Amino acid sequence: MKYVYISWGEAIKLTFELAEKLLMSKYLPNSIVAISRGGLIPARILSDVINVDEVYSIKASLWGVAGKISDKVIIQEVELPIKSKKVLIVDDVVDSGSTLDAVVRRIKTFNPEEVKTAVLHIKPTSKYIPDYYVGRLESWAWIIYPWTIHEVIYSLMYKEYGCKLLDMSDEDLVKVFQELTNVVVSDISLTTVNLAKEYYLKPLCRG
Numbered sequence: 001m002k003y004v005y006i007s008w009g010e011a012i013k014l015t016f017e018l019a020e021k022l023l024m025s026k027y028l029p030n031s032i033v034a035i036s037r038g039g040l041i042p043a044r045i046l047s048d049v050i051n052v053d054e055v056y057s058i059k060a061s062l063w064g065v066a067g068k069i070s071d072k073v074i075i076q077e078v079e080l081p082i083k084s085k086k087v088l089i090v091d092d093v094v095d096s097g098s099t100l101d102a103v104v105r106r107i108k109t110f111n112p113e114e115v116k117t118a119v120l121h122i123k124p125t126s127k128y129i130p131d132y133y134v135g136r137l138e139s140w141a142w143i144i145y146p147w148t149i150h151e152v153i154y155s156l157m158y159k160e161y162g163c164k165l166l167d168m169s170d171e172d173l174v175k176v177f178q179e180l181t182n183v184v185v186s187d188i189s190l191t192t193v194n195l196a197k198e199y200y201l202k203p204l205c206r207g
Contacts, residue, residue, distance in 0.1 A: 002141040003181040006120075011146055014120045015042045017134045019049040022088070025132070027116055029088035033080065035060055035103055038092035041147050042120060046090060056080050060103050062096065073102040080110050087112045093121040093143050097128025120145075146187045153177045153193070154200035163205040170194045 006014070031054040034043030040057060047055045059076035087107060094100050100117055107115055118132040123140055137143075144152050157165055157177060165173065170190040178184055 002139065003144060003183050004137075004141045005144045005181075005183040005185060006146065008146045008187050011041070011120070012045065014134045015045040016049065018042065018118055018120060018132060019046050021132050021134070022046070022050060022118060027088075027131075028086065029116070030054060030085040031056065031080075031082045031087050031112075033058055033082070033087055033089045033103075033107060035089065035091040035099065036076075038145070038148070039090040039119075042092055042118075043090040046088070046118070052088075054085075056082070058103060058106070060099050060106075062099050073099050075102060075106055080107070082107070082110050082112045084111065084113050086114045087116070089115065089117045091117075091119045092145055092147075093123065094119050094126045094128060094130055094133075095123050097126040100130065101128045142181075144181070144183060144185075149185060149188050150192065150196035150200065154196065154204075156180060158201065158204055163201070165201055166197070166205060173197075 028050065029052060032043050032047050032052050034040045034055065034057045036057040036059040043055055047053065058078055060073055062073055089100070089103055089107060091100060104115055104117060116132070117130040119130045120133065121135040121137060121143055122130060122133045123137050125140055153173070157173070157180065160180065168176065170193045173193055174188070174190065
């Protein structure tokens, strides 16, 4: 499997580029809806650039524990005050397109004036093409954003090593992660790796 790591600096730069595309298109939304959790940080940056203070979130996902894919998109039941408004739905990446498509359909039930979508990356496997995006991958890869580092570290390595990871030192955990992905992560500390172990590995190993 191929992995692509996006640093904090790169992620912010990509989001600014996404904002530029949005502004050049003259589409000015009244509200931004972030798909939680991946779209939260890009949505916040976009809201700052285009001066939209109505930012909401909706939780939706196809991915389950340890990277397993669910049979259907699970969407949070939530009420959003976006009737008759121009809405921009934001996520970090569109993979199959199922999640984004499902969220668009849910958002339209609130009767907004218009709905458009924006992501940082689109993969070749996506059947849904967002209105705005910056990067388009030519081949499928697992994108590691700075806000998903710990999630990827433990979901990926749990598949390979299971609960043996609990006995590894923090230094060894990072080393194994880099060997598995061929990615050198600069935006991470051994302290947070150790803390995240409590929240990712121990619940999995307790069953």
